[in-house]
Amino acid sequence: MLLRNNSLIEKIIEKLKNLLYQSKILFLYSRIPFNIKYLFLNAKTPKSINLSLSVRCQAQCIYCPKDRGSRIFPKDMSFQTAKIIIDQQKNKNYKGRWLISENGDPFLNNEWYKITKYLRDAFAENELIIFTNMGLVNINVAEKILSLRPKAIIFNMDGATADTYEYVKKGLDFIEVKNNIINFIKLRNSINSECRIIVYIISAYRYLKTFKKDTSGFIDDTEDIVSILKPYIKSGDNIVRKCTIGLWHLRESLNLRKDNICSQIIRILCELFVAPNGAVYPCCSMYNADIDIGNINYEKIDQIWHGKKREKFLKHLFNKNYSEIGKPCSICVY
Numbered sequence: 303m304l305l306r307n308n309s310l311i312e313k314i315i316e317k318l319k320n321l322l323y324q325s326k327i328l329f330l331y332s333r334i335p336f337n338i339k340y341l342f343l344n345a346k347t348p349k350s351i352n353l354s355l356s357v358r359c360q361a362q363c364i365y366c367p368k369d370r371g372s373r374i375f376p377k378d379m380s381f382q383t384a385k386i387i388i389d390q391q392k393n394k395n396y397k398g399r400w401l402i403s404e405n406g407d408p409f410l411n412n413e414w415y416k417i418t419k420y421l422r423d424a425f426a427e428n429e430l431i432i433f434t435n436m437g438l439v440n441i442n443v444a445e446k447i448l449s450l451r452p453k454a455i456i457f458n459m460d461g462a463t464a465d466t467y468e469y470v471k472k473g474l475d476f477i478e479v480k481n482n483i484i485n486f487i488k489l490r491n492s493i494n495s496e497c498r499i500i501v502y503i504i505s506a507y508r509y510l511k512t513f514k515k516d517t518s519g520f521i522d523d524t525e526d527i528v529s530i531l532k533p534y535i536k537s538g539d540n541i542v543r544k545c546t547i548g549l550w551h552l553r554e555s556l557n558l559r560k561d562n563i564c565s566q567i568i569r570i571l572c573e574l575f576v577a578p579n580g581a582v583y584p585c586c587s588m589y590n591a592d593i594d595i596g597n598i599n600y601e602k603i604d605q606i607w608h609g610k611k612r613e614k615f616l617k618h619l620f621n622k623n624y625s626e627i628g629k630p631c632s633i634c635v636y
């Protein structure tokens with residue numbers, strides 16, 4: 303009876319926590335002492351684990367920080383490192399979401415399929431989301447991706463012609479990527495895969511208008527991009543025409559002193575990120591794993607999640623002590 307009551311209480315507490323995350327009530331009660339917030343708001347385990355299979359990216363997007371991943375070595379996550387996390391989480395019966403990849407294109411990692419297949423075999427039912435620039439997603443890669451039953455694939459398509467696309471993505475070939483995208487969606491449709499397609503658009507025009515005030519003669523081709531995709535997309539897919547262009551790529555040059563509450567706190571209470579070298583960091587804006595809260599080569603995810611380093615980081619974050627945390631939080635634009 304007592305056991306049953308305990309599990310009922312645990313369920314109620316979990317429900318309350320979920321409500322708190324969703325309603326962002328945290329902000330309304332920002333005067334509550336940190337220890338109480340931490341006790342109630344910190345998830346028991348992460349709800350989302352982001353594996354950075356590679357910090358390399360061939361796209362060289364105009365809106366991406368130039369030093370992204372430059373201080374992380376090795377550049378690609380080994381199978382052995384990925385296996386440590388996957389095995390640990392399997393033993394913990396992890397029910398959360400897996401995101402592949404973070405901070406680079408996963409398909410530049412020669413072991414991407416071995417790693418992701420191992421993950422999918424270990425977690426048959428968990429949500430799996432893949433981020434890519436689509437540069438390497440030829441038909442063979444597309445077949446492999448779809449065999450892993452991802453819930454969604456997320457990519458940007460930032461131009462409707464070679465001129466506009468390659469202005470934004472200097473390292474990719476428009477025709478090749480366009481074919482990859484269309485062939486992927488056609489294959490997805492033909493096998494009735496449940497993989498959703500989520501496309502973000504940042505046109506050259508919009509980028510230039512936002513940051514340079516001079517559009518260099520480009521016209522906004524957002525609707526032309528939509529027209530290319532429209533014949534293939536299905537209900538449930540999503541084309542995000544006006545996605546926010548992150549100011550983060552300019553933060554070093556802006557060097558603003560942050561004093562507002564971190565807008566990502568809710569996510570940070572649920573997610574963690576693992577760099578190719580096993581370093582665990584709490585926020586995707588830390589693209590050089592600048593603030594590492596542990597390393598899965600030496601500690602278990604559970605120990606890191608409930609560990610002193612993460613708790614101290616959260617305390618400073620909640621209290622807006624950004625100078626104590628240092629960069630990138632001290633100059634963060636979010």
Ligand code: SF4
Nearest residue numbers: 564566585587631634
């Ligand atoms: S870098 Fe720091 S301040 Fe910026 S979003 Fe991430 S945790 Fe928040």
